[in-house]
Amino acid sequence: MKKAVHFGAGNIGRGFIGEILSQNGFTIDFIDVNEAIIDALNDRGSYTIELANEGHDKIEISGVAGINNAKNPEAVVSAIAETDVVTTAIGPNILPFISGLIAQGIQKRREANNTAPLDVIACENMIGGSDFLLEKVKEDLSAEDLAFQAEHIGFPNAAVDRIVPGQSHEDPLYVVVEPFHEWVIDESGLKNTSFKLEGVHYASNLDPFIERKLFSVNSGHATVAYNSAYKGYKTILEGLQDDEIVTALKNVQAETRALLLAKWDFTEEDLLAYHNTIIDRFANPQIIDEVSRVARTPIRKLGYDERFIRPIRELKANGKGYGAHLDVVGKIFSYKDVEDPQAVELQERLANERLVDVIKEVTGLKDADLIAEIEAVAKKYI
Numbered sequence: 433m434k435k436a437v438h439f440g441a442g443n444i445g446r447g448f449i450g451e452i453l454s455q456n457g458f459t460i461d462f463i464d465v466n467e468a469i470i471d472a473l474n475d476r477g478s479y480t481i482e483l484a485n486e487g488h489d490k491i492e493i494s495g496v497a498g499i500n501n502a503k504n505p506e507a508v509v510s511a512i513a514e515t516d517v518v519t520t521a522i523g524p525n526i527l528p529f530i531s532g533l534i535a536q537g538i539q540k541r542r543e544a545n546n547t548a549p550l551d552v553i554a555c556e557n558m559i560g561g562s563d564f565l566l567e568k569v570k571e572d573l574s575a576e577d578l579a580f581q582a583e584h585i586g587f588p589n590a591a592v593d594r595i596v597p598g599q600s601h602e603d604p605l606y607v608v609v610e611p612f613h614e615w616v617i618d619e620s621g622l623k624n625t626s627f628k629l630e631g632v633h634y635a636s637n638l639d640p641f642i643e644r645k646l647f648s649v650n651s652g653h654a655t656v657a658y659n660s661a662y663k664g665y666k667t668i669l670e671g672l673q674d675d676e677i678v679t680a681l682k683n684v685q686a687e688t689r690a691l692l693l694a695k696w697d698f699t700e701e702d703l704l705a706y707h708n709t710i711i712d713r714f715a716n717p718q719i720i721d722e723v724s725r726v727a728r729t730p731i732r733k734l735g736y737d738e739r740f741i742r743p744i745r746e747l748k749a750n751g752k753g754y755g756a757h758l759d760v761v762g763k764i765f766s767y768k769d770v771e772d773p774q775a776v777e778l779q780e781r782l783a784n785e786r787l788v789d790v791i792k793e794v795t796g797l798k799d800a801d802l803i804a805e806i807e808a809v810a811k812k813y814i
């Protein structure tokens with residue numbers, strides 16, 4: 433059997449990546465710091481995925497084990513030294529904390545003269561996730577390791593799409609997921625071409641796929657979340673009962689379509705169908721998705737290449753409207769959640785610094801007109 437090492441045994445790790453790897457005949461070592469999840473994986477070697485459809489269909493995943501990277505980093509390095517693929521779904525902010533282990537795994541492969549090609553695939557909601565991870569990994573590689581990596585270890589970028597809400601079951605491994613899923617890998621970045629994963633689409637150019645996904649699913653979901661938070665709703669489903677919020681979502685989608693049509697070879701008809709399907713996915717009555725999950729890490733979501741600022745920059749550069757996106761950005765600055773460290777940090781900064789300085793720093797923008805527009809809209813909401 434082929435072996436996989438997957439960082440992050442959380443919702444998307446167990447609920448999507450685990451499913452695809454297992455169905456392709458891989459055993460999986462899940463790497464995580466959550467003791468309860470790691471123990472349960474090792475005790476049982478299997479877990480259950482439930483599809484959020486009317487039949488509540490179940491999928492049994494077996495051949496899984498867990499390693500706690502905080503307690504047993506050597507075991508993680510050994511697993512990487514022998515594995516056939518490495519994947520992550522751990523959160524963009526956490527990648528720098530696990531990159532050192534991947535570097536050590538690469539070093540161990542070199543020392544063992546294991547020249548089998550290996551791909552490390554970051555499955556995070558970000559553009560260039562594997563490129564970013566590679567840059568972090570390189571910080572811990574010697575000149576010899578760097579040469580080895582360049583020849584044998586690929587870091588292809590990827591886009592993953594499946595809504596997996598927060599889970600609260602007695603069984604810490606049980607995970608309820610929406611039926612829809614899409615995983616696209618940039619095949620130009622692959623080193624190991626000896627297999628292709630069934631259920632994964634391999635694209636020669638990932639850019640249109642990741643932009644379509646991030647600016648549709650993630651910008652759209654975040655639009656519902658921040659508008660819902662602003663109006664005091666607790667779940668995405670509650671927010672979607674409010675016509676103003678549905679209109680805000682549709683307006684963001686319309687701007688997104690204008691941008692995607694200007695940049696890529698999609699048709700308006702296909703994009704409209706894609707966007708309508710997304711609205712239905714958000715409104716799946718079988719899924720209870722907390723606003724706090726979809727709105728989490730607001731400072732990250734205000735980033736230069738993230739789901740709002742990047743489309744706004746590109747819409748502006750293309751002479752197209754971006755008012756709907758801008759309105760959500762204004763509401764992000766009003767977002768409060770005492771359980772979310774980034775939401776707390778943002779509010780503390782707004783209380784102690786000039787709004788314009790906070791905007792400049794979190795968005796990375798230099799365009800004075802755009803910064804002024806964001807300041808004006810943020811002032812309406814904070």
Ligand SMILES: NC(=O)C1=CN([C@@H]2O[C@H](COP(=O)(O)OP(=O)(O)OC[C@H]3O[C@@H](n4cnc5c(N)ncnc54)[C@H](O)[C@@H]3O)[C@@H](O)[C@H]2O)C=CC1
Pocket residue numbers: 439440441442443444445463464465466501521522523524526529530555556557592593594595596597
């Ligand atoms: N949940 C979803 O619907 C989707 C999530 N994603 C992306 O997948 C990534 C993970 O998201 P979720 O699975 O929802 O989050 P999650 O919070 O359920 O899972 C993250 C896991 O990483 C673990 N972790 C945190 N710090 C760690 C560390 N230093 N070392 C090892 N493990 C650590 C946590 O214990 C947790 O089990 C994010 O980048 C997200 O944007 C992508 C598509 C869909």
Ligand SMILES: O=P(O)(O)OC[C@H]1O[C@](O)(CO)[C@@H](O)[C@@H]1O
Pocket residue numbers: 557592593594595596649650651653654725726727728729
């Ligand atoms: O905030 P993050 O980490 O990107 O994760 C939340 C996102 O994940 C998803 O559930 C799937 O991409 C989105 O619907 C949501 O926007």
